[in-house]
Amino acid sequence: MLKKITFKKEKILSNKEIFIRKNKLIQLRQKGFNFPNTFKYTKTIKTIYCLYKDHTKSDLKKINYQISIAGRIIKKRILGKASFFVIQHDNYKIQIYIKSNLFTSNYYKNYIIELDLGDIIGVKGILFKTNTLELSIYCKKIYLLTKSLRPLPDKYSGLQNKEIKYRKRYLDLLxxxxxxxxxxxxxxxxxxxxxxxxxxxxxxxxxxxxxxxxxxxxxxxxxxxxxxxxxxxxxxxxxxxxxxxxxxxxxxxxxxxxxxxxxxxxxxxxxxxxxxxxxxxxxxxxxxxxxxxxxxxxxxxxxxxxxxxxxxxxxxxxxxxxxxxxxxxxxxxxxxKNIHISDFKNIKKTKKIAKKLNLNTKLCNSLGELIHLIFEKTxxxxxxxxxxxxxxxxxxxxxxxxxxxxxxxxxxxxxxxxxxxxxxxxxxxxxxxxxxxxxxxxxxxxxxxxxxxxxxxxxxxxxxxxxxxxxxxxxxxxxxxxxxxxxxxxxxxxxxxxxxxxx
Structure with missing residues (x-):
């Protein structure tokens, strides 16, 4: 009789998501996607913050700075006719604002919204500040560069398992x-x-x-x-x-x-x-x-x-x-405080004090080795x-x-x-x-x-x-x-x- 195999709920959900993501990749390949490597960013996220974090909303509006940027999607919010992604590159993050009316309905629904956390994208757009003064990119074009087939660790609790942290350091870093x-x-x-x-x-x-x-x-x-x-x-x-x-x-x-x-x-x-x-x-x-x-x-x-x-x-x-x-x-x-200078007069006396301290003196064949053992252990x-x-x-x-x-x-x-x-x-x-x-x-x-x-x-x-x-x-x-x-x-x-x- 075959034993019934059971899985933890989390593992079932993870396997289901991997299956969905792999199916997405199959469909993308049918449309010509092949992990492109020709996209070039004009500035890193770190550089953007260094150069523009102190600019006002009106300053950025006057500049009308056209920018190309790349990174991994780590947050995603879909709000009807608009979406907000947060991408990360070299441990720096920036928000991407995506307005649906800039894209065809089919492209927005079947491509942009279907992007997953962990996907690596390229974005072309205009640098601006939101009403809450958050530096963001107003997206004009978006490119999928790498499709992530496995989900990232939970965004709120992060990676907690020490074994996985050390074994899969890339997830720990992400x-x-x-x-x-x-x-x-x-x-x-x-x-x-x-x-x-x-x-x-x-x-x-x-x-x-x-x-x-x-x-x-x-x-x-x-x-x-x-x-x-x-x-x-x-x-x-x-x-x-x-x-x-x-x-x-x-x-x-x-x-x-x-x-x-x-x-x-x-x-x-x-x-x-x-x-x-x-x-x-x-x-x-x-x-x-x-x-x-x-x-x-x-x-x-x-x-x-x-x-x-x-x-x-x-x-x-x-x-x-x-x-x-x-x-x-x-x-x-x-x-x-329980050891005195007289305890180090000769090998016999020092061995006696080492044994009182429950130290293994088997490999010690001299007074010096015994003293070092006591130092190491106490x-x-x-x-x-x-x-x-x-x-x-x-x-x-x-x-x-x-x-x-x-x-x-x-x-x-x-x-x-x-x-x-x-x-x-x-x-x-x-x-x-x-x-x-x-x-x-x-x-x-x-x-x-x-x-x-x-x-x-x-x-x-x-x-x-x-x-x-x-x-x-x-x-x-x-x-x-x-x-x-x-x-x-x-x-x-x-x-x-x-x-x-x-x-």
């Missing part, structure tokens, strides 16, 4: 002007970053996205295969080792805004494909990178907000005063004000110079997010070789999850001489989250990684 603003702001922020770097005499470079050996970060790579070379390849987890090769080659100040890929978890602050900027400067120290980053933050905040004090979530972030600096241990003690999210955290354990900093017991390294936090990571680069090839070999042993014996690789060619490059150099990596997506007041990384990435389509 129905939510705020989303479009976020992504335009993203582009503007990145443009400002490039402008700042160029003003500081940094050269923008490009390095490979496919690597024979993944390196530059302790992260699990995506694996691919090159058929012609008959070799396994890896999508880059970081461009660091290639950029430092360029410093060896004689470049002085370089940066790259790049896509990286890490085959790890998904969360509100992690996407497997993400954007970073990495910066390298020869004859410099990690403290120089702290100064550069502080200047960059001030430059961006001032340019974007015209203020050095901004809000993120419920917090006020002040970039006017110098950015706070704290060591890793100082920050743990500040934000965890402190990071509590650092709200812009803060530099220094004195990172050398055990978790294999590419950084060592100073006393610690790495010459810092991380930058805002609102609980790690935004940037910088250090004085290790340029001693013997020491770097030794650290790579220690990592290989960890990979083979106890810690295969970290995917450490020994890059012999990088060691060879170091043996030719890397000048004293400092490096900095900035998480662009997280920085944009702060600058656009978003809580989920998916809201600042146009097409985030999602599970297999279940819709």
């Amino acid at each position: 129905s939510n002007s705020n989303v479009t603003k976020i992504f335009k702001k993203r582009s503007y922020i990145i443009s400002n970053i490039r402008s700042f770097m160029k003003k500081k005499d940094f050269l923008e470079v490009e390095t490979p996205m496919m690597h024979p050996i993944p390196g530059g970060a302790n992260a699990k790579p995506f694996v691919t295969y090159h058929n012609a070379l008959n070799e396994r390849m890896y999508l880059r987890v970081a461009p660091e080792l290639y950029l430092k090769r360029l410093i060896v080659g004689g470049f002085d100040k370089i940066f790259e805004i790049n896509r990286n890929f890490r085959n790890e978890g998904l969360s509100t602050r992690h996407n497997p494909e993400f954007t970073m900027m990495e910066i390298y400067m020869s004859y410099s120290h990690y403290t120089d990178m702290m100064i550069l980053l502080e200047k960059l933050c001030r430059f961006l905040v001032k340019n974007i907000f015209n203020s050095l004090i901004i809000k993120y979530d419920k917090h006020e972030l002040n970039f006017e005063k110098p950015i706070r600096k704290m060591t890793m241990i100082e920050s743990i003690l500040k934000f965890n 402190t990071e999210k509590k650092i709200i004000s812009p803060t530099f955290i220094t004195e990172y354990p050398i055990e978790i900093s294999p590419l950084a110079k060592k100073n006393d017991k610690f790495a010459e390294r810092f991380e930058f936090f805002i609102s609980g997010y790690e935004i940037a990571n910088g250090f004085s680069e290790l340029n001693d090839p013997e020491e770097q070789k030794k650290r790579f070999k220690i990592q290989e042993l960890q990979k083979e014996n106890i810690n295969i999850s970290k995917n450490f690789y020994y890059d012999k060619d990088y060691i060879t490059a170091l043996e030719h001489g890397l000048p004293p150099t400092a490096g900095l990596g900035i998480g662009i997506d997280r920085l944009i989250m702060i600058m656009t007041n978003q809580k989920n990384i998916r809201d600042v990435i146009l097409f985030p990684i999602l599970k297999k389509n279940i819709i």
Whole structure:
């Protein structure tokens, strides 16, 4: 016996509308419609508003401005012998007034009125203002350019389903002007970053996205295969080792805004494909990178907000005063009243406190790794004000110079997010070789999850001489989250990684 198939009312209505629209397209094709691409607009809607929004009704009447314009129909009102459409182009909207007596009765009823929400049209007409002083186009001719076969999201409630928002970003952009603003702001922020770097005499470079050996970060790579070379390849987890090769080659100040890929978890602050900027400067120290980053933050905040004090979530972030600096241990003690300095005397005592905090210490084989684990799990999210955290354990900093017991390294936090990571680069090839070999042993014996690789060619490059150099990596997506007041990384990435389509 066949099971009775039932559909939600909304799905039935949607399928019915698609059927009606497809039938309309069949009839249009019979009359010669073939998605024309010869229509040219004379002005964008944005330009029209910039030029004419302050003109009076009488001003526009005197000008008698003939205009051609194009956009997507997002609203439609039929009022007997007149119709009002609202069309949208590049997130700007304008009203089209269509009077029936300017067209044949058959054309008006069977063509103009039958246009659907979502259709893309070209309009020729005269610019005017209504009695309510709304800038509008008095339509003389109308052209269907693209027939929309699927209905748009509801014009009042918009697109609410998060799954659909991320999966079908085009619908999200069409129905939510705020989303479009976020992504335009993203582009503007990145443009400002490039402008700042160029003003500081940094050269923008490009390095490979496919690597024979993944390196530059302790992260699990995506694996691919090159058929012609008959070799396994890896999508880059970081461009660091290639950029430092360029410093060896004689470049002085370089940066790259790049896509990286890490085959790890998904969360509100992690996407497997993400954007970073990495910066390298020869004859410099990690403290120089702290100064550069502080200047960059001030430059961006001032340019974007015209203020050095901004809000993120419920917090006020002040970039006017110098950015706070704290060591890793100082920050743990500040934000965890139940932890004391004596807890970090030796590995046994620190492991004991970590277990009290219900932390999994299985992968920690040194005091430094334990301290970092405690910091990650108990402190990071509590650092709200812009803060530099220094004195990172050398055990978790294999590419950084060592100073006393610690790495010459810092991380930058805002609102609980790690935004940037910088250090004085290790340029001693013997020491770097030794650290790579220690990592290989960890990979083979106890810690295969970290995917450490020994890059012999990088060691060879170091043996030719890397000048004293400092490096900095900035998480662009997280920085944009702060600058656009978003809580989920998916809201600042146009097409985030999602599970297999279940819709």
